[in-house]
Amino acid sequence: MGRLIPRHTLLPEVRVDDVIAAGFPAVAGRLYPLLTPVGVFAATDEALRAGRPLSVVRLGDGELITLAHGTVIGAEEALRWGAFLPYAGVQLPDPAAREALAAAVRAADIIGVPESRHPSYQGLLFPVLHHYGIDYRTLQLTTSTINYELNTGGYLTRLLHGRRVLLIGNQAEALAGFLGQRSVNVVGWLAPVQGVADVPTVAMRVREFPDFDLALVAAGVAAVMICPQLSRELGKVALDMGHLADKLIKGEAALPQLGEVHTGANGN
Secondary structure (H helix, E strand, O other): OHHHOOOOOOOOOOOHHHHHHHHHHHOHHHOOOOEOHHHHHHHHHHHHHHOOOEEEEEOOHHHHHHHHEOOOEOHHHHHHHOOOHHHHOOOOOOHHHHHHHHHHHHHOOEEEEOOOOOOOOHHHHHHHHHHOOOOHHHOEEEEOOHHHHHHHOOHHHHHHOOOEEEEEEOOHHHHHHHHHOOOOEEEEEEOOOOOHHHHHHHHHHHHHOOOOOEEEEEOOOHHHHHHHHHHHHHOOEEEEOOOHHHHHHHOOOOOOOHHHOOOOOOOO
């Protein structure tokens, strides 16, 4: 703001927030809508009812740093930003994982993206998409926190009700116990998932569980690769559950009971 104010002048009692608010209407027409939790639920529920494949994935800083390293930011910068990535299943540099992840983004049906404009979130999102020639306007986008919003809104409970559920990820066994106690029909669980290098093995092992409707995948960056593969190759519905799995197991989040969930025709 200081760069815009001419020399030898003042702009008294005007805050940066005031200037942003005054100028925002000029760009409001460029706002891009995201699918709401109601919209994601409706698309997922319709796919389950029709027996059609669908994948819902989410891009957080781990996925975006993986996609960005060696493309839009240097490897050293990526290592600084992504010190947590080994926990998420990626050891940088890993060009093969980067390209596989980009292919998964292209193949996914609904993609959660960060609303945060932080440098490691939207600051990487659009440069990464541009690098890979992916036009965001051709994608079905929702928020990257859609996993939590589906749960708090009761939509996850409704998706699970009456469905045969497969769980994939390192916490799958514990999550199976949690959901089983809440009358969810868990037909199997698959663990461990040892990072992105384990995706081909996981995809092969899933074929041992042919009779499921919905897969919940909590496997770090690998989940973004696994979900479209289950959808594309097996015709299943797959949802990237992320850290919601841990929070449910630990009691840090509650799974609403079906009787607590409003099931009106509008999805609210």
